[in-house]
Amino acid sequence: xxxxxxxxxxxxxxxxxxxxxxxxxxxxxxxxxxxxxxxxxxxxxxxxxxxxxxxxxxxxxxxxxxxxxxxxxxxxxxxxxxxxxxxxxxxxxxxxxxxxxxxxxxxxxxxxxxxxxxxxxxxxxxxxxxxxxxxxxxxxxxxxxxxxxxxxxxxxxxxxxxxxxxxxxxxxxxxxxxxxxxxxxxxxxxxxxxxxxxxxxxxxxxxxxxxxxxxxxxxxxxxxxxxxxxxxxxxxxxxxxxxxxxxxxxxxxxxxxxxxxxxxxxxxxxxxxxxxxxxxxxxxxxxxxxxxxxxxxxxxxxxx
Amino acid sequence: xxxxxxxxxxxxxxxxxxxxxxxxxxxxxxxxxxxxxxxxxxxxxxxxxxxxxxxxxxxxxxxxxxxx
Numbered sequence: 001x002x003x004x005x006x007x008x009x010x011x012x013x014x015x016x017x018x019x020x021x022x023x024x025x026x027x028x029x030x031x032x033x034x035x036x037x038x039x040x041x042x043x044x045x046x047x048x049x050x051x052x053x054x055x056x057x058x059x060x061x062x063x064x065x066x067x068x069x070x071x072x073x074x075x076x077x078x079x080x081x082x083x084x085x086x087x088x089x090x091x092x093x094x095x096x097x098x099x100x101x102x103x104x105x106x107x108x109x110x111x112x113x114x115x116x117x118x119x120x121x122x123x124x125x126x127x128x129x130x131x132x133x134x135x136x137x138x139x140x141x142x143x144x145x146x147x148x149x150x151x152x153x154x155x156x157x158x159x160x161x162x163x164x165x166x167x168x169x170x171x172x173x174x175x176x177x178x179x180x181x182x183x184x185x186x187x188x189x190x191x192x193x194x195x196x197x198x199x200x201x202x203x204x205x206x207x208x209x210x211x212x213x214x215x216x217x218x219x220x221x222x223x224x225x226x227x228x229x230x231x232x233x234x235x236x237x238x239x240x241x242x243x244x245x246x247x248x249x250x251x252x253x254x255x256x257x258x259x260x261x262x263x264x265x266x267x268x269x270x271x272x273x274x275x276x277x278x279x280x281x282x283x284x285x286x287x288x289x290x291x292x293x294x295x296x297x298x299x300x301x302x303x304x
Numbered sequence: 305x306x307x308x309x310x311x312x313x314x315x316x317x318x319x320x321x322x323x324x325x326x327x328x329x330x331x332x333x334x335x336x337x338x339x340x341x342x343x344x345x346x347x348x349x350x351x352x353x354x355x356x357x358x359x360x361x362x363x364x365x366x367x368x369x370x371x372x
Contacts, residue, residue, distance in 0.1 A: 048344070066308055075308045079317060087325075087352055093343040 048092040056085025099242045106246060106262050109183050113255035116178060117152065124153030126258045127300070128182060128265075128279040129165065130272040133200045144168035148185060148269045150259060153177040159278065183259055184266030187221070191266060194218050200273040204229050207274055211267065221263050233282070234271055234297040238263060241293060248290035257284050264295045275299050311372045315363035322360050325353035 059081025066074035116122075131148045132138060138145060144166045151160055154176035164172050171178055182188070192199055194214055202210070212225040223240030243261035246253065259265050260281050272279040282296040309317075329350040366372075 067305055070306065070308050072308045072313065076313070076317065079309070080321075083321065087349075090352060091344045091346075091349045093345075 048088045052085045052088035052092070054085070055081050055088060059083070059085050100245070103243045103245050103261075106183060106243065107249075107251070107253075110246065110253045110255045110259075111251065113152075113180065113259065114253055117254060117258070120154065120178070122152055122154045122177070124155050124177065125280050127151045127153065127159065128268040128272040129160075129179075130200075130276050130278065133198055133273075135198070142166045148182055148188065148273070149179045150182045150265070150268075151177055151179050152258065182265045182269050184262040184264070184269055187219070187262055187266035188269045190219060191215075191270065198273070199270045200276070202274050204234075204271070204274055207270060211270065215263065227267075232299045234279075234299070236264065236267060236295040236297065238293045238295070240291050244286075244290050244293065247284070247286045247293060257281075260284060260295055261293070264293070267295075268297055271297055271299065277301055311363060311366070315360060315367070318356055318360040318363060322353060322356035325349065325356055329353045 059078050062074050062078030062081060064078075065071070066078050128150050129148070132145045134146060136146075142162075145162065147168065149165070151172070158175045160172050160175065160177065160179070164174070165179070169179060188199075191211070191214060195202075195210065199207070208227045208229050212227055215221050215225045216223070221242050222238045224237075225239070226235075226237040228235040241261065241263055243263055246256045246261050258281070260268060264281070264284070268279045268281065277299040278301075279297050279299050282298050284296075285294045286292065329346065332344075332349065333346050
C-alpha cells in the first residue's frame with residue numbers, strides 16, 4: 001500500500017472517531033436538555049394554587065348545600081374546606097430561583113474588578129470602610145460618607161482621607177487605589193431589612209448570634225454559618241454557600257479572594273458598620289471539595 | 305334558609321383550627337433542619353394561625369357578655 005493511501009485511511013478513521021464522539025456528546029447534551037426541561041416544568045407548576053382550588057370549590061359548594069339543607073355537618077365540612085383552600089392560596093410558595101443563577105449573576109462584577117486590578121497592576125488589599133449611620137445628619141457635600149464602599153489599595157500604603165471618600169470618587173490619587181461598591185451591598189440591605197434595624201446599632205457579640213440564623217434560615221444563602229469574634233479578628237466559616245463556585249470556578253477570579261464572595265462581603269460590611277472600624281480580609285481558605293469556605297477578617301483603626 | 309351553625313359551633317371550629325395551625329406554624333418555623341425545604345410563606349402561616357386564635361378569643365369574650 002502506498003504511503004498516500006495509508007495516510008488518507010488514517011485521516012478517514014480519525015474523522016470517523018471524531019464524528020462518533022460528537023454524536024455521543026450531542027446525545028448526552030440532548031439528555032441533559034430533556035432533564036432540564038422536566039425540572040423547569042416542575043418548577044413552573046405551582047401545586048399549592050391547584051390544591052387551593054381543589055379545596056375551595058367543593059368547600060363553597062358544601063356551604064351552599066348546608067344553607068339549602070340546613071345541615072350542620074355540611075356547614076362544618078364546607079367551612080373547613082373553604083378555609084383550607086384559602087389558606088393554600090395565602091401561604092403559596094414564594095418564587096424561588098435556581099441557586100446556580102445567583103452566583104452566575106455575581107460573576108460579571110468580579111470579572112470587571114479583576115480587569116481593573118490587572119489593568120492598574122494593583123497589589124494591595126481591600127478595606128471595607130464603615131459608612132455613617134443613615135439617620136445621622138450630614139451636609140450635602142459629605143453625603144458620600146453614608147455609602148458603604150470598599151477601597152482597593154494599589155500597594156500597602158495608607159488610607160484615603162474623609163474628604164476624598166466624601167466625593168464618592170472611583171479613582172483615588174492619594175493614596176493610590178479605587179473605591180467600589182461592595183459586592184455584598186445587596187445582601188447587606190436584605191440583612192438589615194430582615195433584622196429590622198441598622199447594623200451600626202448592633203454590638204459585635206450580638207452579630208455573632210443573630211447573623212448565622214438569619215443567613216441560614218431566612219435568606220438560605222448557606223447551609224451552615226459559624227462566626228467567632230477574637231479581639232480584632234473575626235473568623236467566619238461558611239458551609240455549602242450558594243456562592244461556593246465563585247471560589248472554585250474555572251475563571252480563577254482574583255477579586256473573589258480580595259473582596260470575598262457577596263456573602264463574605266456583606267458580612268465584612270456589617271462588621272465595618274457595627275465596629276465603626278475598617279475591615280480587611282486577611283485570608284480566605286476553601287476546603288478541597290470547595291463546600292467549606294473560611295474567611296478571616298481584621299478590624300483596623302482608620303488612620304485618615 | 306338560615307346558616308346552620310351557631311356561635312358555639314363557630315367558636316369550637318375556630319379553636320380546633322387555631323390549635324392545628326399554631327402547632328403547624330411552630331413546627332415549621334422552629335425545627336429548621338427538618339422543615340427547611342418547606343417553601344411556603346411561614347410568616348403568613350403564623351399570621352393566619354394567630355388570626356384564628358384571636359378570633360376564638362373574641363368568641364370567648366363575646367360569650368361572657370352575651371352568653372350563647
